[in-house]
Amino acid sequence: TSMEDAGESTRGCENISDSEEDRCSENDFGTSKLGTKEFWDDAYQKELETFNDIGDVGEIWFGEESMSRVLRWMDKAKIPENAAILDIGTGNGAFLVELAKHGYKNLTGIDYSPASVELARSVLQAEGLTDVTVKEMDFLSCQKELKGFDVCIDKGTFDAISLNPVNTNEGKRQYVQALKDVLKDNGFFAITSCNWTKEQLLDRFSEGFEFVQELSTPTFQFGGKTGNSVAALIFKRVH
Numbered sequence: 001t002s003m004e005d006a007g008e009s010t011r012g013c014e015n016i017s018d019s020e021e022d023r024c025s026e027n028d029f030g031t032s033k034l035g036t037k038e039f040w041d042d043a044y045q046k047e048l049e050t051f052n053d054i055g056d057v058g059e060i061w062f063g064e065e066s067m068s069r070v071l072r073w074m075d076k077a078k079i080p081e082n083a084a085i086l087d088i089g090t091g092n093g094a095f096l097v098e099l100a101k102h103g104y105k106n107l108t109g110i111d112y113s114p115a116s117v118e119l120a121r122s123v124l125q126a127e128g129l130t131d132v133t134v135k136e137m138d139f140l141s142c143q144k145e146l147k148g149f150d151v152c153i154d155k156g157t158f159d160a161i162s163l164n165p166v167n168t169n170e171g172k173r174q175y176v177q178a179l180k181d182v183l184k185d186n187g188f189f190a191i192t193s194c195n196w197t198k199e200q201l202l203d204r205f206s207e208g209f210e211f212v213q214e215l216s217t218p219t220f221q222f223g224g225k226t227g228n229s230v231a232a233l234i235f236k237r238v239h
């Protein structure tokens, strides 16, 4: 038995097996503290203190490569520099920094954790990137406050929402609805997830979205089976 991981962090992943959701009702989906606001408030409060002390931005969820692979896709898809881009659940804002350094000029990050918002703003400021908007906002109740985005990026946020111990099913539905509302027609959605397989994501984002492509992610072998530790998919908003 071998477990190969090309250096990507899967910390925080619940390692739900492929068929888990088929076997269980949606309610039985594993929940955890990673789905609570308290967890993220606490985590980013600590990361904010560390950043202020030693300038370390903290955890890059799923590793640097998880950002580069989306950026490579954006280059190939010729997403223009002035495209309106939303980072859903931006955390420390590291993706916003990468996007800005890559030349993107119309960037917004949101997060429901005030400590995350403060951290992301501090990280951007330290990089001299003053033209990026970061808002404290719950994506599930952002009612029409956000709209007209060309590209929405999610790295680990739909996962976190899926792990919420309360209102998990409702949360997932609200997420899909909010995403439909904020994206322009033909806008793109780039999701990186460690809790859902490609098939489950295709199923979740079927109505109102068209699958564009899968970005290749490192594979592992375990017990004679081969799988991916994360799924990275691109969807397009369609009517």
Ligand SMILES: C[S@@+](CC[C@H](N)C(=O)[O-])C[C@H]1O[C@@H](n2cnc3c(N)ncnc32)[C@H](O)[C@@H]1O
Residues within 6 Å of the ligand: 040, 041, 059, 060, 061, 088, 089, 090, 091, 092, 094, 110, 111, 112, 113, 116, 137, 138, 139, 140, 154, 155, 156, 157, 160, 161
């Ligand atoms: C696994 S972290 C990923 C952070 C960041 N995207 C990254 O890749 O480093 C999940 C993030 O989602 C945020 N989040 C969870 N639920 C949210 C919601 N309903 N609205 C906005 N942000 C949310 C958390 O505060 C946290 O920053």
